[in-house]
Amino acid sequence: MFAVYAKEPNADDPLASLVVGDRPDPEVPEGWVRVRVRAASLNMHDIWTLRGVGIKPEQFPMILGCDGAGVLDDGSEVVLHSVVNDESWHGDDTLDPKRTLLTEKHQGAFADSVVVPARNVLPKPAGLSFTEAATMGTAWLTAYRMLFVKSGLRPGQTFLVQGASGGVATALIQLGRAAGFRVWATGRTEEKRALAERLGAHQTFEPGTRLPERVDGVFETVGKATWSHSVKSLKPGGIIVVSGSTSGPDPSAELQRVFFLQLRVVGSTMGTRDELADLLTYVDLAGIRPQIGAELPLAEAEHGFRDMLDGTTAGKIVFTHDPA
Template sequence: MLAVYAAAPRPDDPLAALRIGSRPEPEVPAGHVAVTVRAASLNMHDLWTLRGVGLSADRFPMILGMDGAGTLDDGSPVVLHSMIRSAGWMGDEALDPGRTCLSGGYQGTFAERVVVPVANALPLPVELTFDEAACLGTAWLTAYRMLFVASGLRPGQTILVQGCSGGVSTALVRLGAAAGFRVVATGRSEAKRALARELGACVAVEPGARLPERVDGVFDSVGRATWPHSVRALVPGGVLVTCGATTGEPDRTELQHIFIKHLRIVGTTMGTRAELADLVRFCVSTGVRPVVGARLPMTDAREAFASMRDGDTRGKTVLVPPS
C-alpha cells in the first residue's frame, strides 16, 4: 500500500528522512479494526517524528500521521482517536504514563490503511466530512481540552491566543468564539491576523504588541518567542495554558509576575476519547468546522511538510490517498 513514512531519524534535516512509497499491508490483531483512510492531517508531531524525537531508532521505518478519518470494512465512517491507552489503564488517557499514539507505538494514518484498537475508531456523523474529521484528533482535541477542561474559564471572559495560523491556535480561536469568549489573537503577518479575525477574533495584533486590556487566559503553543508577553498579558489570578514550544524553551520563567499576580500555569496536550466525542458533538451542534488550508494527495506530502516546517500554513493541511 502507498504510505508516507520516516525512514530513519534525521534530527538536523527532518525532510531528508521523509519517504513516499510502498509499505506492507497492516495485520489486524484481536481487538483491533482496519480503517481505509479517506483523509489524514499533518501535525507538528510528524516533524518531530522525522527528527526522531520520542521514538527509538528501532521503531523506524514509521508511517507518519496521527489524525485521520475513513471507513471500516463494513463501510461505517469513523474518526480516529490517536492516543492509545496502555493495557489495564482506566483513567484519563492523557495522564496514562504508558500511553502511546499513532505514528508512535502504532503505525500512522498517512497510508491507504491503518489499524487501531476498536475503541479508537469513533462513529463519524454525516454532518462532518472526512476532511473535517481528519483534523480533529490532535490539534483540535488539544485546543478543546485546553479551553474547556484545563483553563477553568467561562464564556464571556477574554482570552489571548498566541500565533494564530497553525492547527491548535486556529482551533482555539474558532472554538473560543463559538463558545462565547472574547478572543484576542496574535499573528506575525497581516494575512495571519486577517485569518484570526475571519475565525472570530475580536482583536488581532502583532506578537508582543500592547493589548487593549489584560486577559483572563492565555493559550500558548509557541514558547520562547511569546512566553514573556503571555505572562504579562494576564490579569491577576489569570491562567496560562501551554501545549507546546515550537520556538523552544523560554529564556526566562517570569516567576515574579507569576507569584505576585497569583497566576496559574497549566500544561496539557491532546485529550481523551470522551473529549473527542464531545468535540465532534460540539462541531455538529454549533456548525464550527476546522479550517482546511491545503488539501493535497499523499504523493505531494513533501510539499506539505516543507510548508509546515517553514511556518507557511493557514489552518490544517489534509493529505488524501490515491482514489
C-alpha cells in the same frame, strides 16, 4: 500498500528522511480494526518524528500521521483517536504512563490503511467531510481540552491566542467565538491576523504588542518567542494553558511575575476519547467547520511538510486519499 513514512531519524534535515512509497500491509490483531484512510492531517508531531523525537531508532521505518478519518471494513465512517492506552489502564487517557500516540509505537495514518484498537475509532458525524473530520483527533481535540477542560474560563471572559495561524490556534479561535468568549489573537503577518479575524477573533495584534487591557487567559503553543508577552498580558490570578513550545522553552519563565500576581500555569496534552466524542458532537451541533489551510493528495505530502517547516500554514494541512 502505499504510505508516507520516515525511513530513519534525522535531527538536522527531517525531510531527508521522508519517503513516499510502499510498506507492508498491516495485520489486524484481535480487538483491533482496520481503517481505510480517506483523509489524514499533518501535525508538528510528524516533524518531531522525522527528527527522531519521542521514538526509538529501532522503531523506524515509521508511517507518519497521528490522526485521520476513514472507513471500517463494514463500511462505517469513523474518526481516529490518536492516544493508544495500555490495555490495563482505566482513567484519563492522557495520564496513562504507558500511553503512546500513533507514529510513536504503532504505524500511522498516512497510508492506504491504519490498524488501531477498536476503542480508538469513533463515528464520524454525517455533517463533517472526511477532510474536516481528519483535523479533529489531534489539533482540535487539543484545543477543546485546553479551553473547556483545563482553563476554567467562562463565556464572556477574554482570552489571547498566541500564533494565530496554526492548527491548534485556529481551532481555539473558532471554538472560543462559538462558545461566547471574547477572543484576541497575535499573528506575525497581516495575512495571519486577517485569517484570525475571519475565523472569529474580535481583535488581532502583532506579537509582543501591549494589549488594550489584560486578559483572563492565554493559550500557548509557541513557547520562548511569546512566553514573556503571555505572562505580561494576564490579569492578576489569570491562567496560561500550555500545550506546546514550538519555538523552544523559555529558561527565564518570568517566575517573579508568576508568583507575585498569583498567575496559574497549566499544562495540557491532547485529550481523552470521551472529550473527542463531545468535540465531534459540539462542532456538528454548532455548525463549526475547521479551517483547512491546504488540501493535498497524500502522494504530494512533501509539499505540506515543507509548508509546515517554513511556517506558512493558514490552518490545518490535510492529505486526502482514496485507497483502491
